[in-house]
Amino acid sequence: xxxxxxxxxxxERAPVVVxxxxxxxxxxxxxxxxxxxxxxxxxxxxxxxxFACAFNLLLGYTGLLSFGxxxxxGGAAYFTAHAVKEWGVSPEIGILIxxxxxxxxxxxxxxxxxxxxxxxxxxxxxxxxxxxxxxCLQAGFTHGEDGIQSVPRGFLFGFIxxxxxxxxxxxxxxxxxxxxxxxxxxxxxxxxxxxKSIRENETRAISLGYSVAxxxxxxxxxxxxxxxxxxxxxxxxxxxxxxxxxxxxMSGEVILMTLLGGIGTLIGPIFGAGLVVTxxxxxxxxxxxxxxxxxxxxxxxxxxFRRGVVGEFYNSRLGRRLGFEHRHKH
Amino acid sequence: MTTLFGxxxxxxxxxxxxxxxxxxxYALLSLGLAIIFGLLRVxxxxxxxxxxxxxxxxxxxxxxxxxxxxxxxxxxxxxVGLAGAAIERTxxxxxxxxxxxxxxxxxxxxALTVEGTFRYLYGASGQPYATPTLLTGGANLGFMFLPIYRxxxxxxxxxxxxGTWLVIEKTKLGAYLRAATENAVLVQSFGxxxxxxLTLTYGLGAALAALAGVLAAPIYQVSPLMGSxxxxxxxxxxxxxxxxxxMGAIVTGYLLGVAEGLTKVFYPEASNIVIFVIMAIVLLIxxxxxxxRDA
Numbered sequence: 001x002x003x004x005x006x007x008x009x010x011x012e013r014a015p016v017v018v019x020x021x022x023x024x025x026x027x028x029x030x031x032x033x034x035x036x037x038x039x040x041x042x043x044x045x046x047x048x049x050x051f052a053c054a055f056n057l058l059l060g061y062t063g064l065l066s067f068g069x070x071x072x073x074g075g076a077a078y079f080t081a082h083a084v085k086e087w088g089v090s091p092e093i094g095i096l097i098x099x100x101x102x103x104x105x106x107x108x109x110x111x112x113x114x115x116x117x118x119x120x121x122x123x124x125x126x127x128x129x130x131x132x133x134x135x136c137l138q139a140g141f142t143h144g145e146d147g148i149q150s151v152p153r154g155f156l157f158g159f160i161x162x163x164x165x166x167x168x169x170x171x172x173x174x175x176x177x178x179x180x181x182x183x184x185x186x187x188x189x190x191x192x193x194x195x196k197s198i199r200e201n202e203t204r205a206i207s208l209g210y211s212v213a214x215x216x217x218x219x220x221x222x223x224x225x226x227x228x229x230x231x232x233x234x235x236x237x238x239x240x241x242x243x244x245x246x247x248x249x250m251s252g253e254v255i256l257m258t259l260l261g262g263i264g265t266l267i268g269p270i271f272g273a274g275l276v277v278t279x280x281x282x283x284x285x286x287x288x289x290x291x292x293x294x295x296x297x298x299x300x301x302x303x304x305f306r307r308g309v310v311g312e313f314y315n316s317r318l319g320r321r322l323g324f325e326h327r328h329k330h
Numbered sequence: 331m332t333t334l335f336g337x338x339x340x341x342x343x344x345x346x347x348x349x350x351x352x353x354x355x356y357a358l359l360s361l362g363l364a365i366i367f368g369l370l371r372v373x374x375x376x377x378x379x380x381x382x383x384x385x386x387x388x389x390x391x392x393x394x395x396x397x398x399x400x401x402x403x404x405x406x407x408x409x410v411g412l413a414g415a416a417i418e419r420t421x422x423x424x425x426x427x428x429x430x431x432x433x434x435x436x437x438x439x440x441a442l443t444v445e446g447t448f449r450y451l452y453g454a455s456g457q458p459y460a461t462p463t464l465l466t467g468g469a470n471l472g473f474m475f476l477p478i479y480r481x482x483x484x485x486x487x488x489x490x491x492x493g494t495w496l497v498i499e500k501t502k503l504g505a506y507l508r509a510a511t512e513n514a515v516l517v518q519s520f521g522x523x524x525x526x527x528l529t530l531t532y533g534l535g536a537a538l539a540a541l542a543g544v545l546a547a548p549i550y551q552v553s554p555l556m557g558s559x560x561x562x563x564x565x566x567x568x569x570x571x572x573x574x575x576x577m578g579a580i581v582t583g584y585l586l587g588v589a590e591g592l593t594k595v596f597y598p599e600a601s602n603i604v605i606f607v608i609m610a611i612v613l614l615i616x617x618x619x620x621x622x623r624d625a
Contacts, residue, residue: 065431112610115617119373119430120569124613127566131606138599248562252438259435291446298439302432303421 018322026267030173039165040237045277046176047234052257052269053183054226059255060264061187062219063199067122067251068109068129072102072224074246075132076231081148081241082141091154091162091236095175098232099225105132106224107217114216117202126248133246147242151235162236172233179229184266186222195219249291256294259301262308271309337595343474349591350584351480351549354487355381355542357583359564360571361491362538364579365498368511369531372422372433378561379441380536382554383410384543386448389459389552399462399548406544407537414536418529426528441558448554456551483545490541491580498576507531566609571621578621 033042051073058064080098083089089097109132113124136142143149153162162168186192197205198212206212235241244250253276261272276294283290305312313319359377366374374380387409388402397405417440425432465479498504510517510527518524543556550556564583571582586605593604600607612620 065434112613115613116569119367119434122431122434123373123565123569124609126562127569127606127609130562131603134603134606248558252442255435255438289446289450291442292450295439295442295444295446298442299421299436302436302439303424306428306432 015322027177030176034166034169039169041277041281043169043172043237044234045274046172047230047237048254048257048277049270049273050176050179050233051227051230052254052261052273053180053266054223054230055254056258056263056265056269057183057186057226058219058223059258060268061192061199062195062216063202064114064216064220065122065255066113066125066220066223067248067255068113068125068127068132069224069227069254070246070248070250071109071129071132072106072227073231073234073250073254074136074241074243075105076102076228077235077241077245078136078142078148079228080232081151081235084154084236085148085151086141090158091156091171094154095229095232095236098235099228102228102231103221103225106221106227110217110220110224114213114220126251129246129251130248133243133248136243136246142241142243145243147240148235149240151239151241153236153239168237172237175229175233179226180266180270183226187266191215191218252298253294256298256301258308259306260297260308262311262314263306265308265310265314268308268310275309340474342592342595345591345595346588347474347476347480347591348594349588350484351587352590353584353587354484355546355560355583356564356567356587357491357580358487358542358545359539359560360567360579360583361494361576362535362542363564363568364571364573364576365494365507365538366532366535367573368576369507369514370418370422370426370433370528371430372425372437372532373430373565374532374535375434375437375561376440376444377437377535377539377564378557378559379444380410380414380539380557381543381546381560382448382557383413383444384540385459385547385550385552385556386452386543386554387540388544388547389457392459399544403541403544407540410540410543411533411537415529415533418532422532423525423528441561445554445558452554454553454555456553456556459547459552461548479548483549487542487545490538494538495576495580563605566605570605570609570612570619572619574619575621578619582620 030046051069055066055069058066058069076098079101080094083097084091084094109125109128112128113121116124137144141148153168156162156167156171160167160171162171187195194205194210194215197208197210198215202212205215231245234245257272257276258269259272260275261270262268279293280290283293301308307315359381363374363377366372366377384406387406388399391397391402391405392399422433422436425436461479465482468475468477469481470476498507506517506522506527510522510524514524546556567582567586568579570586571578573579586608589608590601590604594601
């Protein structure tokens with residue numbers, strides 16, 4: 001069975017000028033943002049935005065719905081936190097360890113999950129991630145319910161002190177930009193084209209001679225590794241790693257971010273993450289539980305709003321005039 | 331004291347019983363999932379929430395209206411079934427023409443909303459539900475002590491599973507359901523109201539989950555989180571069994587429950603991951619699942 005998600009596909013890419021102007025504006029905004037917003041909030045947002053974009057590499061560009069990405073996000077947070085705190089490595093090495101751990105975990109879970117398709121793939125990833133959750137609950141190095149606390153941020157490359165928020169913010173921003181650039185490079189490479197062909201028609205991709213299983217696994221591992229980048233970064237920003245980041249609710253959250261922003265658009269998940277993180281921050285002080293809102297937003301999105309914010313913009317009159325012409329399947 | 335494999339026989343049988351109890355709920359829930367998936371092509375993520383609702387409605391009926399276990403065993407599934415049918419009719423129906431993943435995401439949202447609401451209203455901690463007086467106490471079987479309610483839960487769930495299987499395999503309604511699973515368009519062209527069948531199926535599946543919930547109420551604590559804890563395990567059960575056959579779902583449910591119980595005896599640390607490990611092994615050896623037809 002081939003996946004027929006309502007994906008946005010660019011028939012023609014928007015003019016280079018429009019793209020460059022939007023990209024420049026976005027970068028300038030992010031560079032100046034700490035002047036206007038609370039830096040910890042911004043760093044959290046960037047971590048989740050990278051997480052959602054990495055997830056979207058799999059859902060939006062390969063057509064695989066993983067319900068277990070929390071394992072890579074939270075797993076990498078644990079690996080990075082443990083490496084930095086217990087082994088005393090520098091932050092960049094710590095993050096690389098997190099990425100490598102997430103990639104390895106992705107290879108194992110991906111190898112098992114790609115043996116089934118569609119709906120089963122989602123259930124298998126969910127079950128295996130839950131298994132990893134129980135592992136984290138019992139394993140010694142995660143400290144169970146307490147988590148790994150007071151993780152030092154340390155000195156980047158041995159001399160940049162990350163304990164101050166300015167240096168930390170620009171470090172997070174740099175990692176974020178590198179991560180997004182990597183995703184952009186992957187989806188616009190010949191490899192990315194093959195992934196899209198699998199998304200569109202898996203059977204045809206097989207008949208064209210592509211070993212679809214290998215491509216799916218590669219995409220899964222890349223997505224897991226980039227998710228690990230976000231997770232490791234988050235552990236340094238908040239200076240702790242806990243069970244919350246490996247729970248199934250986190251897997252659901254990243255799906256919501258992607259859905260809300262626009263599945264299969266490069267920048268959609270960034271906006272989705274922005275909306276969800278802002279909502280959580282807003283509700284954090286009230287008694288009202290976030291899950292009710294999250295659940296309702298989920299249902300409304302699926303019923304009425306499947307293109308997401310960015311998808312709707314691309315499809316609007318302004319979006320079309322700017323050259324983001326899109327066609328969609330349904 | 332009698333021992334088997336170096337383990338006291340009593341402990342072994344005790345865990346076997348717990349395994350059978352858990353297996354009963356896995357079987358009931360994966361049965362409902364398989365019926366819904368068979369016809370609607372929707373993985374009902376809200377199945378856990380509907381199970382929780384069943385238990386909670388039984389608890390609410392008892393605490394606020396003094397309505398006991400036996401009426402609740404009928405009322406709670408009826409209420410949840412009707413609510414499920416209404417959701418199918420008004421919302422879920424719009425998603426059939428789309429990729430099945432949207433159905434999964436929609437029911438996931440539904441589960442979050444229901445669970446969040448109950449958590450908000452009644453807190454995350456569990457509420458005890460008294461065992462009905464008729465079924466209190468236990469029976470000494472000579473080799474072990476069997477609490478009567480647990481024996482009843484196993485027997486009743488087995489009865490419901492076999493009954494559901496008979497309805498689907500042996501009755502006219504079941505024949506319509508099976509035919510619509512194979513080819514809905516053809517069945518509709520014979521003048522059978524397929525949209526109504528879909529609503530009925532979803533309502534029935536939800537009611538089954540609620541029935542399991544009422545049955546579980548005196549055994550486990552009634553808590554808003556009881557559904558999400560069990561649904562992920564049930565997903566693994568469904569992956570192991572394959573959703574092609576109703577009987578497969580039932581048998582796998584009991585088998586994995588017992589496997590989990592026995593793991594508690596021999597290697598307790600692994601007891602909450604053993605079902606996932608079995609799932610991984612089955613995926614390696616037989617990706618379509620033990621009873622699966624479709625990959």
